[in-house]
Amino acid sequence: MKEFFEYTLKTPIKISKDGEYVDASDVIVYAPRPRDKYKVLKLEADLNNAFLGVFPKINTMIDGVGKQSDVESNTDDQVGIGSLIIQFADGDAVGSIMYNLEQIFLAGTEDKPTITIDGIQMKKTHFDDGLHLSDLKALAGGYADHFLSLGL
């Protein structure tokens, strides 16, 4: 498992850093820490439950695309299963997944970070007031794809 993955926010957010209020966009998401294992297991269970609902939809989409054209697959456009689940899961499942993910992210501290922005552990206010929805979904998908065991 990778120790972390990097992501650049599409919409930078304002953070306090070294006494200044600056725009920041460079995010590093760290692999789950042992102390967060129960939160991570809950997130993984939520994602796998959502996967069962999403799986038929994805199959239908793939069949539809396959019948309509024989477009060659482009590896750069490939999306992980975690990102697909976030994209197509029903509302209740997504709400629970995002809540659990936020709890994991917010459990980090400056010395043991879970997610940093420009080197600073992200805080609740960053999620509440700054983080754009598309970036949150991308972070959730990335977390699932890099660190969790999903699918059949």
Next chain:
Amino acid sequence: MATSLVGGQLFINDQSIAIQGNSLRMKDGSGDKVIAPQVAGTSVDVIEAVDYTTAKSMVAFDLLSTVENEALVRGWKANGLGNVIKYVASTGVTKVFQKMCMYVDPEINVSSDGVISVEFEGSQAVTA
């Protein structure tokens, strides 16, 4: 109808801070004005100038004396000029105070209803 300033929220280094009610005071730091008369015979005119030596912002408030608040205060003091204070008014208007330093060693009143009085000074406030 006027809207009271009371009810805003205070953030220090992006962390929401619970303070004692009615204790928040702040200055934007636009500087004091000096009015000086100039005299020509019996004619007196006044000029207005800004004393930029006073152009520093101030944020002061009281915290209840708790172990957690005492640790926060110690952290802010150790940061030197590295603190950012954000005040979000109940109307949504946000003031940001950058390069804020807790220049006075705060007195910690150890009692059941004790408070820690905190005062920061720093750069002029900007409205975000």
